[in-house]
Amino acid sequence: MKILDRLLGRRRPSSREIAKERLQLVLAYDRAEISPSLLETLKDELISAISRHIDIDKAGVEVSLTQSGRRSRLIADIPLLSSQASSGSRRGRP
Protein backbone atom coordinates (compact mmCIF):
# COMPACT_ATOMS: atom_id res chain seq x y z
CA MET A 1 0.00 0.00 0.00
CA LYS A 2 2.70 2.41 1.09
CA ILE A 3 4.71 1.62 -2.04
CA LEU A 4 1.68 2.14 -4.27
CA ASP A 5 0.95 5.46 -2.56
CA ARG A 6 4.53 6.51 -3.09
CA LEU A 7 4.50 5.50 -6.76
CA LEU A 8 1.37 7.54 -7.32
CA GLY A 9 2.90 10.42 -5.42
CA ARG A 10 0.25 10.41 -2.73
CA ARG A 11 2.42 10.04 0.31
CA ARG A 12 0.63 10.18 3.64
CA PRO A 13 2.40 12.61 5.96
CA SER A 14 4.27 10.86 8.77
CA SER A 15 3.16 11.38 12.37
CA ARG A 16 6.46 13.24 12.82
CA GLU A 17 5.43 15.77 10.16
CA ILE A 18 1.93 16.07 11.59
CA ALA A 19 3.35 16.63 15.08
CA LYS A 20 5.62 19.39 13.82
CA GLU A 21 2.81 21.12 11.96
CA ARG A 22 0.44 20.97 14.93
CA LEU A 23 3.18 22.22 17.22
CA GLN A 24 3.94 25.18 14.98
CA LEU A 25 0.28 26.13 14.85
CA VAL A 26 -0.36 25.81 18.58
CA LEU A 27 2.80 27.78 19.37
CA ALA A 28 1.82 30.55 16.98
CA TYR A 29 -1.33 31.08 19.03
CA ASP A 30 0.40 30.55 22.40
CA ARG A 31 3.18 33.02 21.67
CA ALA A 32 0.93 35.72 20.30
CA GLU A 33 -1.61 35.13 23.08
CA ILE A 34 -4.27 35.21 20.41
CA SER A 35 -7.22 32.82 20.54
CA PRO A 36 -8.84 31.46 17.38
CA SER A 37 -11.97 33.48 18.23
CA LEU A 38 -9.97 36.72 18.46
CA LEU A 39 -8.57 35.89 15.04
CA GLU A 40 -12.14 35.61 13.71
CA THR A 41 -13.00 39.00 15.22
CA LEU A 42 -9.90 40.52 13.64
CA LYS A 43 -10.87 39.04 10.30
CA ASP A 44 -14.42 40.46 10.47
CA GLU A 45 -13.17 43.91 11.44
CA LEU A 46 -10.48 43.88 8.74
CA ILE A 47 -13.11 42.98 6.14
CA SER A 48 -15.43 45.79 7.19
CA ALA A 49 -12.60 48.35 7.46
CA ILE A 50 -11.06 47.53 4.09
CA SER A 51 -14.32 47.07 2.19
CA ARG A 52 -15.29 50.63 3.11
CA HIS A 53 -12.54 51.78 0.77
CA ILE A 54 -12.01 49.04 -1.82
CA ASP A 55 -13.95 46.10 -3.21
CA ILE A 56 -12.68 42.80 -1.84
CA ASP A 57 -13.66 39.18 -2.18
CA LYS A 58 -14.98 38.80 1.36
CA ALA A 59 -15.36 35.02 1.14
CA GLY A 60 -11.73 34.63 0.13
CA VAL A 61 -10.19 36.55 3.03
CA GLU A 62 -7.77 34.53 5.13
CA VAL A 63 -6.20 35.71 8.37
CA SER A 64 -3.63 33.42 9.98
CA LEU A 65 -0.62 33.28 12.27
CA THR A 66 2.82 32.01 11.29
CA GLN A 67 6.20 31.82 12.95
CA SER A 68 9.55 33.31 12.16
CA GLY A 69 12.09 32.35 14.77
CA ARG A 70 10.50 32.94 18.18
CA ARG A 71 8.23 35.68 16.74
CA SER A 72 4.63 35.30 15.62
CA ARG A 73 3.45 36.99 12.47
CA LEU A 74 -0.13 37.86 11.57
CA ILE A 75 -0.78 37.24 7.87
CA ALA A 76 -3.85 38.67 6.17
CA ASP A 77 -4.55 37.46 2.64
CA ILE A 78 -7.22 39.69 1.12
CA PRO A 79 -8.25 39.05 -2.49
CA LEU A 80 -9.24 42.27 -4.29
CA LEU A 81 -12.13 42.48 -6.75
CA SER A 82 -10.81 44.54 -9.63
CA SER A 83 -13.38 46.25 -11.87
CA GLN A 84 -11.77 44.98 -15.13
CA ALA A 85 -11.30 41.33 -14.20
CA SER A 86 -14.24 40.67 -11.96
CA SER A 87 -13.73 36.93 -12.29
CA GLY A 88 -11.88 37.44 -9.02
CA SER A 89 -8.91 35.21 -9.66
CA ARG A 90 -6.25 37.82 -8.91
CA ARG A 91 -5.03 37.95 -5.41
CA GLY A 92 -3.35 40.81 -3.63
CA ARG A 93 -0.96 39.77 -0.92
CA PRO A 94 -0.10 42.51 1.56
Add this chain to the structure above:
Amino acid sequence: MGKVITITSGKGGVGKTTATASLGVALALQGKKVVAIDTDIGLRNLDVIMGLENRIVYNLVDMVEGSCSLQQALVRDKRVSGLYLLPAAQTRSKEDLSPEDLVRVCDGMREEFDFMLIDSPAGIEKGFHNALAPADEVLIITTPEVASVRDADRVIGLVEVAGKGPIQLIINRLNPVRVRRGDMLGTEDVLEVLAIGLIGIVPEDEQVLVYANRGISVALDGRTPAGLAYWNIARRLLGEDVPFMVLEEAPSLLERLTRFMRPTR
Protein backbone atom coordinates in the same frame (compact mmCIF):
# COMPACT_ATOMS: atom_id res chain seq x y z
CA MET B 1 32.84 32.01 42.05
CA GLY B 2 30.34 29.22 41.50
CA LYS B 3 27.69 29.16 38.84
CA VAL B 4 23.97 28.58 39.41
CA ILE B 5 22.27 26.49 36.73
CA THR B 6 18.52 25.94 36.89
CA ILE B 7 17.07 22.87 35.16
CA THR B 8 13.41 23.32 34.26
CA SER B 9 10.81 22.16 31.73
CA GLY B 10 7.26 23.27 32.41
CA LYS B 11 5.87 19.80 31.90
CA GLY B 12 6.40 17.15 34.54
CA GLY B 13 7.97 13.78 33.92
CA VAL B 14 10.34 14.79 31.14
CA GLY B 15 13.55 14.17 33.10
CA LYS B 16 14.48 17.28 35.10
CA THR B 17 15.46 15.36 38.22
CA THR B 18 17.41 12.69 36.35
CA ALA B 19 19.19 15.41 34.39
CA THR B 20 20.07 17.33 37.56
CA ALA B 21 21.45 14.23 39.28
CA SER B 22 23.32 13.04 36.19
CA LEU B 23 24.92 16.42 35.49
CA GLY B 24 25.86 16.65 39.16
CA VAL B 25 27.64 13.30 38.99
CA ALA B 26 29.33 14.04 35.66
CA LEU B 27 30.59 17.46 36.83
CA ALA B 28 31.79 16.10 40.18
CA LEU B 29 33.62 13.22 38.50
CA GLN B 30 35.42 15.85 36.41
CA GLY B 31 36.77 17.38 39.59
CA LYS B 32 34.20 20.06 40.31
CA LYS B 33 32.52 20.69 43.64
CA VAL B 34 28.80 20.48 43.00
CA VAL B 35 25.61 20.85 45.01
CA ALA B 36 22.29 19.65 43.60
CA ILE B 37 19.42 21.63 45.09
CA ASP B 38 15.89 20.20 45.16
CA THR B 39 13.38 23.05 45.06
CA ASP B 40 10.35 20.80 44.59
CA ILE B 41 9.09 21.46 48.12
CA GLY B 42 6.43 18.92 49.11
CA LEU B 43 7.23 16.55 46.22
CA ARG B 44 10.93 15.91 46.65
CA ASN B 45 12.53 13.24 44.47
CA LEU B 46 16.10 14.27 43.80
CA ASP B 47 17.06 12.40 47.01
CA VAL B 48 15.74 9.05 45.74
CA ILE B 49 17.24 9.51 42.26
CA MET B 50 20.62 10.18 43.90
CA GLY B 51 20.12 7.30 46.35
CA LEU B 52 20.49 9.59 49.38
CA GLU B 53 16.95 9.37 50.82
CA ASN B 54 18.04 7.61 54.01
CA ARG B 55 20.62 10.20 54.95
CA ILE B 56 18.49 13.35 55.10
CA VAL B 57 18.34 15.09 58.47
CA TYR B 58 17.63 18.73 57.65
CA ASN B 59 16.45 20.37 54.45
CA LEU B 60 16.37 23.58 52.43
CA VAL B 61 13.39 25.04 54.29
CA ASP B 62 14.98 24.30 57.71
CA MET B 63 18.07 26.10 56.54
CA VAL B 64 16.17 29.13 55.22
CA GLU B 65 14.25 29.35 58.50
CA GLY B 66 17.49 29.22 60.48
CA SER B 67 16.78 25.86 62.18
CA CYS B 68 20.07 24.46 60.87
CA SER B 69 23.30 25.51 59.19
CA LEU B 70 24.19 24.95 55.54
CA GLN B 71 26.67 22.24 56.57
CA GLN B 72 23.94 20.41 58.51
CA ALA B 73 21.49 20.54 55.62
CA LEU B 74 23.94 19.25 52.99
CA VAL B 75 24.05 15.51 52.31
CA ARG B 76 27.37 14.26 50.97
CA ASP B 77 27.27 11.66 48.19
CA LYS B 78 29.28 8.62 49.27
CA ARG B 79 30.00 7.31 45.79
CA VAL B 80 31.04 10.57 44.16
CA SER B 81 33.38 12.85 46.02
CA GLY B 82 32.65 16.54 45.61
CA LEU B 83 28.91 15.98 45.11
CA TYR B 84 26.31 17.17 47.63
CA LEU B 85 22.53 17.28 47.86
CA LEU B 86 20.53 20.08 49.43
CA PRO B 87 17.19 18.29 49.87
CA ALA B 88 13.71 19.78 49.69
CA ALA B 89 11.29 19.66 52.62
CA GLN B 90 8.67 17.00 52.09
CA THR B 91 6.00 18.22 54.51
CA ARG B 92 6.00 21.91 53.56
CA SER B 93 4.81 23.84 50.51
CA LYS B 94 6.30 26.03 47.80
CA GLU B 95 4.79 29.03 49.62
CA ASP B 96 7.26 28.52 52.45
CA LEU B 97 10.09 29.80 50.24
CA SER B 98 10.50 33.01 48.28
CA PRO B 99 12.68 33.79 45.25
CA GLU B 100 14.79 36.01 47.54
CA ASP B 101 15.39 33.03 49.88
CA LEU B 102 16.80 31.02 46.99
CA VAL B 103 19.01 33.89 45.86
CA ARG B 104 20.36 34.24 49.40
CA VAL B 105 20.98 30.49 49.80
CA CYS B 106 22.84 30.28 46.47
CA ASP B 107 24.89 33.41 47.10
CA GLY B 108 25.96 31.84 50.40
CA MET B 109 27.34 28.80 48.54
CA ARG B 110 29.08 30.46 45.59
CA GLU B 111 32.44 30.58 47.39
CA GLU B 112 32.40 26.90 48.28
CA PHE B 113 30.90 25.31 45.17
CA ASP B 114 31.79 25.41 41.49
CA PHE B 115 28.26 24.50 40.41
CA MET B 116 24.87 24.83 42.06
CA LEU B 117 22.35 22.79 40.06
CA ILE B 118 18.75 23.64 40.82
CA ASP B 119 16.12 21.00 40.13
CA SER B 120 12.97 23.02 39.43
CA PRO B 121 9.48 21.71 40.11
CA ALA B 122 7.13 21.22 37.15
CA GLY B 123 4.72 24.03 36.38
CA ILE B 124 5.11 27.78 36.09
CA GLU B 125 3.91 28.83 39.52
CA LYS B 126 5.72 29.87 42.71
CA GLY B 127 8.09 26.91 42.79
CA PHE B 128 9.29 27.61 39.25
CA HIS B 129 9.91 31.28 40.07
CA ASN B 130 11.79 30.29 43.24
CA ALA B 131 14.03 27.99 41.18
CA LEU B 132 14.59 30.58 38.46
CA ALA B 133 15.48 33.55 40.69
CA PRO B 134 19.15 32.68 41.43
CA ALA B 135 19.96 31.25 37.97
CA ASP B 136 23.03 32.36 36.02
CA GLU B 137 22.15 29.86 33.28
CA VAL B 138 18.98 27.96 32.46
CA LEU B 139 18.73 24.50 30.95
CA ILE B 140 15.32 23.68 29.47
CA ILE B 141 14.62 19.98 29.09
CA THR B 142 12.05 18.57 26.69
CA THR B 143 11.16 15.24 25.16
CA PRO B 144 10.36 15.08 21.41
CA GLU B 145 6.59 15.26 22.01
CA VAL B 146 4.10 17.99 21.13
CA ALA B 147 2.92 18.57 24.72
CA SER B 148 6.43 18.71 26.16
CA VAL B 149 7.80 21.03 23.46
CA ARG B 150 4.79 23.31 23.84
CA ASP B 151 5.38 23.63 27.58
CA ALA B 152 9.10 24.17 26.99
CA ASP B 153 8.23 27.07 24.69
CA ARG B 154 6.04 28.63 27.34
CA VAL B 155 8.82 28.32 29.92
CA ILE B 156 11.40 29.79 27.53
CA GLY B 157 9.12 32.81 27.15
CA LEU B 158 8.84 33.21 30.93
CA VAL B 159 12.61 32.87 31.42
CA GLU B 160 13.16 35.54 28.77
CA VAL B 161 10.63 37.85 30.42
CA ALA B 162 12.45 37.36 33.74
CA GLY B 163 15.65 38.45 32.00
CA LYS B 164 17.41 35.17 32.82
CA GLY B 165 19.80 33.29 30.61
CA PRO B 166 21.63 32.13 28.62
CA ILE B 167 18.99 29.48 27.92
CA GLN B 168 20.02 26.17 26.40
CA LEU B 169 18.03 23.10 25.46
CA ILE B 170 18.38 19.42 26.35
CA ILE B 171 16.33 17.05 24.20
CA ASN B 172 15.65 13.95 26.27
CA ARG B 173 14.54 10.42 25.31
CA LEU B 174 15.19 10.84 21.62
CA ASN B 175 14.83 7.56 19.77
CA PRO B 176 16.82 7.90 16.51
CA VAL B 177 15.19 4.85 14.94
CA ARG B 178 11.71 6.29 15.44
CA VAL B 179 12.84 9.68 14.16
CA ARG B 180 14.17 8.06 10.98
CA ARG B 181 10.96 6.10 10.62
CA GLY B 182 8.94 9.31 10.85
CA ASP B 183 7.29 8.37 14.16
CA MET B 184 8.99 10.99 16.34
CA LEU B 185 10.00 14.64 16.19
CA GLY B 186 13.72 14.94 15.49
CA THR B 187 16.38 17.28 16.86
CA GLU B 188 16.05 19.59 13.86
CA ASP B 189 12.26 19.79 14.22
CA VAL B 190 12.44 20.72 17.90
CA LEU B 191 15.22 23.25 17.34
CA GLU B 192 13.41 24.87 14.44
CA VAL B 193 10.26 25.27 16.51
CA LEU B 194 11.88 26.45 19.74
CA ALA B 195 14.66 28.51 18.13
CA ILE B 196 17.11 28.31 21.05
CA GLY B 197 20.60 26.84 21.42
CA LEU B 198 21.13 23.12 22.00
CA ILE B 199 23.44 21.80 24.74
CA GLY B 200 22.68 18.10 24.47
CA ILE B 201 20.65 15.23 23.11
CA VAL B 202 20.00 12.33 25.46
CA PRO B 203 18.96 9.18 23.63
CA GLU B 204 16.17 7.01 24.96
CA ASP B 205 17.92 4.44 27.13
CA GLU B 206 16.40 1.60 29.15
CA GLN B 207 19.33 1.79 31.54
CA VAL B 208 18.08 5.09 32.98
CA LEU B 209 15.23 3.31 34.78
CA VAL B 210 17.49 0.45 35.88
CA TYR B 211 19.91 2.91 37.48
CA ALA B 212 17.07 4.96 38.99
CA ASN B 213 15.65 1.79 40.57
CA ARG B 214 18.96 1.27 42.33
CA GLY B 215 19.41 4.90 43.30
CA ILE B 216 22.57 5.21 41.23
CA SER B 217 23.06 7.85 38.55
CA VAL B 218 23.27 6.65 34.98
CA ALA B 219 26.12 9.13 34.56
CA LEU B 220 28.31 6.87 36.72
CA ASP B 221 28.44 4.59 33.70
CA GLY B 222 29.78 6.52 30.72
CA ARG B 223 29.24 3.47 28.51
CA THR B 224 25.45 3.75 28.58
CA PRO B 225 24.14 6.05 25.83
CA ALA B 226 22.32 8.34 28.29
CA GLY B 227 25.28 8.38 30.68
CA LEU B 228 27.60 9.37 27.86
CA ALA B 229 25.17 12.10 26.74
CA TYR B 230 25.17 13.63 30.24
CA TRP B 231 28.96 13.48 30.36
CA ASN B 232 29.04 15.39 27.10
CA ILE B 233 26.63 18.02 28.43
CA ALA B 234 28.78 18.41 31.56
CA ARG B 235 31.87 18.92 29.39
CA ARG B 236 30.03 21.56 27.36
CA LEU B 237 29.06 23.30 30.61
CA LEU B 238 32.77 23.34 31.43
CA GLY B 239 33.41 25.12 28.15
CA GLU B 240 34.69 22.20 26.10
CA ASP B 241 33.70 21.99 22.47
CA VAL B 242 32.22 18.49 22.30
CA PRO B 243 30.60 17.43 19.01
CA PHE B 244 27.01 16.20 19.26
CA MET B 245 26.44 12.46 18.99
CA VAL B 246 25.35 11.53 15.51
CA LEU B 247 22.03 9.83 16.12
CA GLU B 248 19.68 10.57 13.30
CA GLU B 249 21.61 9.95 10.11
CA ALA B 250 20.33 7.27 7.80
CA PRO B 251 21.91 3.96 8.73
CA SER B 252 24.85 2.91 6.60
CA LEU B 253 24.82 -0.40 4.75
CA LEU B 254 27.27 -1.82 7.28
CA GLU B 255 25.09 -0.64 10.18
CA ARG B 256 22.05 -2.21 8.59
CA LEU B 257 23.87 -5.48 8.04
CA THR B 258 25.22 -5.61 11.58
CA ARG B 259 21.81 -4.73 12.95
CA PHE B 260 20.34 -7.54 10.91
CA MET B 261 22.85 -10.00 12.32
CA ARG B 262 22.71 -8.67 15.86
CA PRO B 263 19.15 -7.55 16.44
CA THR B 264 19.57 -6.63 20.11
CA ARG B 265 19.40 -2.95 21.27
